[in-house]
Amino acid sequence: MNSLFYAKMAVSNIRKNKKIFFPYIIMGIFSVMMYYMMVSLMNNDGIRKMPYSDNILALLPIGLWVARIFIVVFLFYINSFLMKQRLKEIGLYNILGMEKRHIAVMMFFENVFVFITVFVSGMILGMVFSKLMFLILMKMIAVSSVPKFQMEMTSVFMTGRYFLTIYFVTFLYNLCKIHLSNPVELLRGTEAGEKEPKTKILMTLIGLCCIGFGYYFALTTKSPMAAMNTFFIAVILVVIGTYALFTAGSIALLKLMRKNKHFYYRTGHFFSISGMIYRMKQNAAGLANICILSTMVLISISTTVSLYAGIQTTIAARSPKEIDVTANLSDYEDTAAVDEEIAKINEAHQVTVKDYTAVHSMGMITAYGGDGKYTLADGKGLVIADEKQGVYMEVISLDEYNTVCHTGETLKDGEVLLYTQNKELKGQTSMQMQIGTAVNDYQIASYLPEPEMDFGLQAYSGAVKCLLVVVPGKEDVQKWRQQALEAGNMQNLQYCVQYDTNLSKQESQKLTEDLYRIDIESAYVEAENRYEMAEQLYQIYGGLLFVGLFIGILFLMATALIIYYKQISEGYQDKKRFEIMQNVGMSLTEVKKTIRSQVLMVFFLPLVAAGIHIAVSFRIIQMMVRMLAMGETKLFGMCTLITLGIFCVIYGLVYAFTAKSYYNIVRVKA
16 A cells, blocks of 8 residues: 555545544644744744833743643643544454554554644634734733834744644554554444442542632631732642542532432433443543633633733822832931932923922831730841731821821820721720830820822732821831831831822933932932833733733633533444434433433533632632732622623533534434
């Protein structure tokens, strides 16, 4: 037999098995397209030359590595489904006289044709849509001037090398599978019966324990900093628990349903449950994968969308005014030198100053011991036995508070005013501040409403509890600072100047550059600009959204195809059983009802489990989002609900298509 014969045979096989080859090819094309577009963005010199491009260039490789791992795992996973359906066909070739080396040549041509179709089609689509993806990314990161779009052969070679390796390794794997099997095993490969699996009590308990501990961490974590540490532990536990429960717990559940005679002995339920019990051993991994992938899609998209949607809130919180100059002083007397330098630079840039505020404060991390008692470290660093005790405290004098907040509060000696959003820090009538060995006792005159200025609290509010302390005079602030210095704890007196200007974006940024270069011996000066902060946040959160959507779309495609292949695989297994049932009197209506019952049970179980995972993890993810965004926490809830709704609609469409394909396989025409 010559090569042309095997090539024609390979093409014929692909056509005859289009139901299982077509989705495999579509996923391959989609993977090549997405991979190429991501690589082309990473290799784009225009992006590298953009201001603050380090932010986006740090995020794109993360998305690419996730895609690399995911694509190779998923293509191998689909290949196993495909090969399982073709075992009988390949075994028949073997029985009819084709040696395994002939089958290997035929499969080689199949692999070559699939790879060429996938790579060429994927590259064409990738090149067509790469500029669109580039423009979408530029829109997300809100660049002022879009760099030139470039297409490089380096990206083509990188993509080709990666996918050629995947398909070559897949081919070798398939050859090994065929070589190690005898013709009889191949002929019976798709029909091998499954013994009724035993109820695995230990694995079920392990699954329940892992899920329980994972949920416990998610529901009981109170500190945002602790949330960052425990989230990944909770994720690992939930993933392990999900696989264990779908493997062992699902069998236990189905057997309990079988014991319910009123439920089990119905036409649809009887066939569905009995069939699922025998196949659950091989189905469990697929169902668990669907559940985990669905959860990842929902978390990645809802989280990144909420971060991006809250950018303006974050900008307003972090930079309420256009110019923000912060000077670390050693004494109040150094203020005049800073004011003089700022005035000179404003005059040089012909700035019309608007809404000018200037305030001294001292910020420090303290440990809250309850009953209004706070402690600062003694120079060895603050040791907090429980991180929930951490409180960021900002101290300001009464006269400056009244000036910047336009209030008329009064205080007596030994009194303070407090502002906090944290309920645990409210309700006390007195306050004690221990700095080293010095103890400062105050009576709390009142708790303040939210002030016009946040005094830097917003930057810490996502990580720890925050407290604003208004003391009677500047001498109290200076006294606390001196006590801290004596205790070996460096605490700077911060002088914060904020104002708006009449300048354009470019002029404002140049002004900030000059302000940042202020050089005073007794003060360390830094300057920030709202425009620059906005650019950086859009690059970070826009890049996160882009990567989140990229990964989410890949996971969504994987979820749909796993469901499709799983149902198609089961359809071929159920075909003969449905034929027997119809031959003994089961009507087409009853067949449809049975199919609907079986598909609904299997199809929506992972979605329900994913929904529970999202609901439980909502709180801990919200903490982490708040640390990053510093914005409204309600926004994350709204984004999660919208994402879940859209995902359910897409999931339902996949269900409708899958149920129809399954029915077309198993039905017997009258």
